[in-house]
Amino acid sequence: MLSALSTFLPPLLLLLLWTPLTPTAHGHQPDEQFHEELVVRPLAGDHVNTYFQFTTRWHYGDRNNLFHTQLTPRVIAEILQTYDVKELHISLTQGLWRYESWGYPIVDATGGAELWAWFSASNLTNDAVNKQWMQLANVFSGVLCSSLNFVDNTNSIAPRHIFRPQFMHHAGENGKQFVRYATLPREIVCTENLTPWKKLLPCGSASGLATLLNSGFVHNTKYHSLGVKVRTLCDHDDDNNCIVELTQTANLVYDLKLLEQSNTDFSLRRLFGMGLNGYCELATSSRIYAQRSEQGERFQLVPPPAFNVSSIRGGHRVSYGVYDIQQQFEAAAPDATRLFNIAWIGEKSAGGGRRLAVSALNLPPLYAHRYLLGNGQKRGRIATEIRNTHYEDLPVVLLELVPWYVHAYLHTLRIRNKAQQRREYATDVNDELPFKLLHYAPGKQRELPTHLEIGFVLPAKSSAMITIEVDYLLLKWLEYPPDANHGHYIGAAVISTQLPMGRNYSALPPEAHLFKDSFNASRPSYTLTLRTEALIVSLPTPDFSMPYNVICLACTVVALAFGPIHSVATKLMIVERQTTMPRNLLRKLIHKLKSRWGSKKEEATSVQETATDEKQQQQHEEKEAEQQESVICNEQKQANM
Numbered sequence: 001m002l003s004a005l006s007t008f009l010p011p012l013l014l015l016l017l018w019t020p021l022t023p024t025a026h027g028h029q030p031d032e033q034f035h036e037e038l039v040v041r042p043l044a045g046d047h048v049n050t051y052f053q054f055t056t057r058w059h060y061g062d063r064n065n066l067f068h069t070q071l072t073p074r075v076i077a078e079i080l081q082t083y084d085v086k087e088l089h090i091s092l093t094q095g096l097w098r099y100e101s102w103g104y105p106i107v108d109a110t111g112g113a114e115l116w117a118w119f120s121a122s123n124l125t126n127d128a129v130n131k132q133w134m135q136l137a138n139v140f141s142g143v144l145c146s147s148l149n150f151v152d153n154t155n156s157i158a159p160r161h162i163f164r165p166q167f168m169h170h171a172g173e174n175g176k177q178f179v180r181y182a183t184l185p186r187e188i189v190c191t192e193n194l195t196p197w198k199k200l201l202p203c204g205s206a207s208g209l210a211t212l213l214n215s216g217f218v219h220n221t222k223y224h225s226l227g228v229k230v231r232t233l234c235d236h237d238d239d240n241n242c243i244v245e246l247t248q249t250a251n252l253v254y255d256l257k258l259l260e261q262s263n264t265d266f267s268l269r270r271l272f273g274m275g276l277n278g279y280c281e282l283a284t285s286s287r288i289y290a291q292r293s294e295q296g297e298r299f300q301l302v303p304p305p306a307f308n309v310s311s312i313r314g315g316h317r318v319s320y321g322v323y324d325i326q327q328q329f330e331a332a333a334p335d336a337t338r339l340f341n342i343a344w345i346g347e348k349s350a351g352g353g354r355r356l357a358v359s360a361l362n363l364p365p366l367y368a369h370r371y372l373l374g375n376g377q378k379r380g381r382i383a384t385e386i387r388n389t390h391y392e393d394l395p396v397v398l399l400e401l402v403p404w405y406v407h408a409y410l411h412t413l414r415i416r417n418k419a420q421q422r423r424e425y426a427t428d429v430n431d432e433l434p435f436k437l438l439h440y441a442p443g444k445q446r447e448l449p450t451h452l453e454i455g456f457v458l459p460a461k462s463s464a465m466i467t468i469e470v471d472y473l474l475l476k477w478l479e480y481p482p483d484a485n486h487g488h489y490i491g492a493a494v495i496s497t498q499l500p501m502g503r504n505y506s507a508l509p510p511e512a513h514l515f516k517d518s519f520n521a522s523r524p525s526y527t528l529t530l531r532t533e534a535l536i537v538s539l540p541t542p543d544f545s546m547p548y549n550v551i552c553l554a555c556t557v558v559a560l561a562f563g564p565i566h567s568v569a570t571k572l573m574i575v576e577r578q579t580t581m582p583r584n585l586l587r588k589l590i591h592k593l594k595s596r597w598g599s600k601k602e603e604a605t606s607v608q609e610t611a612t613d614e615k616q617q618q619q620h621e622e623k624e625a626e627q628q629e630s631v632i633c634n635e636q637k638q639a640n641m
């Protein structure tokens with residue numbers, strides 16, 4: 001297994017050899033440097049990728065010097081002091097990077113929030129790391145105003161194979177490395193994240209390239225991703241010779257059609273709403289790179305760049321026009337107040353060929369998609385499809401983090417393979433690809449997510465379909481989010497491979513810290529990391545309107561019952577005596593008079609005026625009336641019920 005691993009991913013040693021650790025080799029170089037870079041790459045289909053990278057690199061030497069920060073934000077220095085964190089990656093992303101038509105991004109990220117960190121120190125234990133990890137997430141939740149505080153043990157895993165450390169640490173006797181990874185696919189990225197992110201920059205948003213990043217335009221894009229990466233590089237045998245490197249990135253993809261342009265020309269002013277007002281005075285370098293090869297060929301740059309650079313990396317040639325903003329503004333007349341703008345003018349001669357369609361030839365070597373199969377709210381199947389369009393076999397490692405409310409069954413895991421020309425995946429067992437590595441940590445309800453990592457070799461010009469069956473859990477009613485029917489997210493799968501060539505590849509080499517370091521950076525292989533789409537599953541959701549229905553129904557019944565019961569309980573039953581009328585006229589008259597004078601007099605007069613037989617008759621009549629009363633009462637009661 002170990003030998004398989006080492007062929008899969010480059011050993012750390014190689015990384016150490018590359019890392020240039022000559023921070024104070026030149027006496028005149030300041031210990032702390034800040035660089036700002038902007039890369040503009042026209043993409044296929046009227047899209048433009050703009051990538052901002054702000055790098056602060058500080059050779060702080062001894063740990064105690066961390067108390068005296070200059071350009072590096074204080075919070076970064078403080079987390080290095082407080083926690084044993086050596087490397088940290090945070091990304092906040094909205095949108096989906098489309099690998100098929102856009103190629104590979106310079107920094108890859110998944111939708112929502114993603115966070116991973118490496119911890120290392122002597123005598124560090126797993127429990128201590130778990131604690132530090134949550135505290136770290138809490139710190140950055142405050143620093144970036146995002147919901148990273150939701151990161152805890154129920155959604156974090158410790159990936160085994162997919163992430164390689166990019167930091168260097170003094171290898172102590174008990175020095176162990178721990179990694180933690182978590183995603184929050186539901187997180188929404190907005191202005192409230194951009195503003196604190198800009199505050200980490202030495203010049204803030206006051207001057208320099210960061211002034212271009214105003215929220216009205218950034219959040220209008222099809223894809224935007226903010227990133228923070230921190231790593232420490234310490235000398236092998238001297239822990240007091242260290243560098244901290246903070247890289248802040250903003251990766252945006254504009255859709256020119258959405259900018260309401262009649263043609264595909266664009267300019268900095270169109271993209272960002274304003275031109276550039278200058279450079280950050282604290283920056284050592286401040287540059288704009290405009291890609292001139294591939295899709296960039298169809299544009300003419302106005303003003304033309306100061307110089308061109310070309311880079312051949314892994315057999316793939318790219319060229320950029322370079323604007324040095326510091327030179328640009330120093331060369332300009334000192335009283336010039338005009339904002340600096342660059343325009344990309346589409347070549348008119350190109351005509352119809354301007355909108356280059358993405359053909360099969362342009363596909364990047366590896367890309368992936370993910371979707372859910374099955375129907376109903378009880379069980380389903382997660383399918384991840386990875387395509388290799390290259391003519392060589394590629395090693396692939398896939399990481400799945402399945403949240404605890406979805407049960408994955410390892411015995412149903414299958415990798416089916418199909419050649420590119422075939423249309424469907426065969427169900428034949430012979431067509432299944434064997435695992436080269438498999439790590440599975442089962443989830444636990446409300447405690448741990450399922451962690452699955454698999455490695456296999458994807459044959460040339462073929463695709464693989466990885467499926468695993470899952471059950472959806474019925475949650476407790478308080479565990480549903482406010483909009484329960486929105487569904488629950490399953491974070492993106494992370495896919496990593498080693499490309500033998502640099503086609504469509506633009507990531508920085510791991511040891512480099514500036515974009516220009518990727519020029520001519522040919523290597524034996526190129527580590528590529530991709531993220532698939534995140535999924536939304538609709539878990540069985542109770543009918544949350546049911547309580548309201550019940551309340552309404554119950555209230556109606558109570559209201560209906562209340563009236564009659566109240567009237568029965570409170571009304572006095574006074575029943576008028578229904579005497580049968582006396583037969584002859586005289587008696588009728590007497591009776592009328594009697595009822596006029598009232599009951600008291602009635603008794604008195606009746607004693608005087610009526611004879612005993614009449615009395616008897618009256619008694620008889622009274623009895624009859626009483627009987628009638630009781631009948632009426634009964635009838636009334638029945639009616640009331």
Ligand SMILES: *[C@@H]1O[C@H](CO)[C@@H](O)[C@H](O)[C@H]1NC(C)=O
Pocket residue numbers: 044099100101102103104294316361362363364503504
């Ligand atoms: C990938 O690189 C090839 C070779 O340069 C290029 O023709 C193609 O357009 C690129 N594809 C994408 C999606 O960028």
Ligand SMILES: *[C@@H]1O[C@H](CO)[C@@H](O)[C@H](O)[C@H]1NC(C)=O
Pocket residue numbers: 122123174
């Ligand atoms: C690490 O543990 C060893 C023994 O367990 C102890 O001697 C050493 O002092 C500890 N180191 C630190 C930095 O705590």
Ligand SMILES: *[C@@H]1O[C@H](CO)[C@@H](O)[C@H](O)[C@H]1NC(C)=O
Pocket residue numbers: 292305306307308321
């Ligand atoms: C840069 O390259 C373009 C063609 O790609 C060319 O037109 C231009 O003159 C070059 N600029 C310089 C300064 O060499």
Ligand SMILES: *[C@@H]1O[C@H](CO)[C@@H](O)[C@H](O)[C@H]1NC(C)=O
Pocket residue numbers: 309310311312519520
């Ligand atoms: C990269 O290498 C090519 C060919 O060797 C050279 O022409 C070019 O100037 C180099 N680019 C950089 C940025 O050094």
